[in-house]
Amino acid sequence: IYTASSGIQSFPEFVAVGLVDGNEVMYYDSNTMKAIPKQAWMKKVTEDDPQYWEFETHKLSRTQKSFINSIEVAKQRFNQTGGVHIFQNMYGCEFDDEYKKAEGWESFGYDGEDFIAFDLKTERWSAPVHQALITKNKWDNDKMKVAEIKYYITQTCPDWLKMYVEYGKISLVRTDGPSVSFLQKSSSSPVCCHATGFYPSRAEMFWRRGEEEIHDGVDKREILPNNDGTFQMSIYIDLSSVPSEDWTKYKCVFQLFGVKDDLVIKLERARILSNNGISIISWTIPVVMLCLATVALSGYVYTLKKKNGEKSTNFVLLILNLS
Known part of the structure; x- marks a missing residue:
C-alpha cells in the first residue's frame, strides 16, 4: 500500500x-x-x-x-x-x-x-x-x-x-481460535458480539434467530488487527423491540474460512457484559490458509x-x- x-x-x-x-x-x-x-x-x-x-x-x-x-x-x-x-x-x-x-x-x-x-x-x-x-x-x-x-x-x-x-x-501458517464475548453499554443499547485473538483474518460473523440469519437491525464492523498480530471483529444487533424472554432465541455465529464447524453462542443475559466481569467463550480451530x-x-x-x-x-x- x-x-x-x-x-x-x-x-x-x-x-x-x-x-x-x-x-x-x-x-x-x-x-x-x-x-x-x-x-x-x-x-x-x-x-x-x-x-x-x-x-x-x-x-x-x-x-x-x-x-x-x-x-x-x-x-x-x-x-x-x-x-x-x-x-x-x-x-x-x-x-x-x-x-x-x-x-x-x-x-x-x-x-x-x-x-x-x-x-x-x-x-x-x-x-x-x-x-x-x-x-x-x-x-x-x-x-x-x-x-x-x-x-x-x-x-x-x-x-x-x-x-x-x-x-x-x-x-503465518497457524490458527488461533477467537475469544468471544457479549457486550452492552446499557440495557437499551445494541448487544455486541465481539470476537478477538483469531488468526488468520478471513472470518465471518452474523446473528441468527433460530436457523434464520438476521440482517435487520444488525451493524457489522470491519475486521481490525490486534497488536499481537491476531485480529478482532464485532457485530451489533438492536433488540430493543424484542421481549427479554425471546433473547435466548438469538445466537451469534463465528466462521473461519475453510473450517467446517462454526462457533455458535447462544445469547443469554448472564453472558452479557457491561462494565463488570468477563464471560468469554474460546474456540480452537485447525486450518491452513494462504x-x-x-x-x-x-x-x-x-x-x-x-x-x-x-x-x-x-x-x-x-x-x-x-x-
Whole structure:
C-alpha cells in the first residue's frame, strides 16, 4: 500500500507498507528513506539475497518521487490548490492453495474515493470519476504496461507470496481460535458480539434467530488487527423491540474460512457484559490458509475501498504516473 500525502505537517509525504496475510512485513517512508523488515522472519530474505533491502530502498525512493508528483497532478485535475490531500495505490494478490488459483488487483484512490482500478477480466482500467479519464485512456492504450500488470499480479506476485509464506510459515501458517464475548453499554443499547485473538483474518460473523440469519437491525464492523498480530471483529444487533424472554432465541455465529464447524453462542443475559466481569467463550480451530487481508494502518489515513495489500521485490515496475 503506497500513500502520498499533501498538507499534513506531522506525516511523511510518502509511506509504503507491505502486508502478508494482514501482517505488516515491510515499511518505508520519506523521512527515514529506508526499507526495513517488520517481521523477524523477513530477515531471512537476505540469506538468499544480501542486497534485498538496499534494492528495496532504492526502488522505493524512486517510487516516492513518482507518487509525490502524482498527487500534484491529481490536485490539478480536481482544481485544488491547498488543503490536505491523500493519494494511494494498493495492489497485490491472493493464492488459494487448495485450488491452486491466483487472483490479483491494482487500484488507486484519491481523498478517500476510488480513482482508477485495473479490471483483470477485461484487461482495461475503470475510471469512476471523470478526472481519471485522461489516465484511463493513456493506460488502456499502453499494451505493454497492461501485459506487465497482468503478468505481475497473476504470476510474479503469487510466486513471491508463496516464498514469503515459506519464510514465515511458523507464524503465518497457524490458527488461533477467537475469544468471544457479549457486550452492552446499557440495557437499551445494541448487544455486541465481539470476537478477538483469531488468526488468520478471513472470518465471518452474523446473528441468527433460530436457523434464520438476521440482517435487520444488525451493524457489522470491519475486521481490525490486534497488536499481537491476531485480529478482532464485532457485530451489533438492536433488540430493543424484542421481549427479554425471546433473547435466548438469538445466537451469534463465528466462521473461519475453510473450517467446517462454526462457533455458535447462544445469547443469554448472564453472558452479557457491561462494565463488570468477563464471560468469554474460546474456540480452537485447525486450518491452513494462504491469503492476503486488508489491514488498517495505525495512524495513517487509509482511503482505498478495495481488498488487501502485498509486498514484492518487483513492484516498481507498476508505478504509473497520472500525468
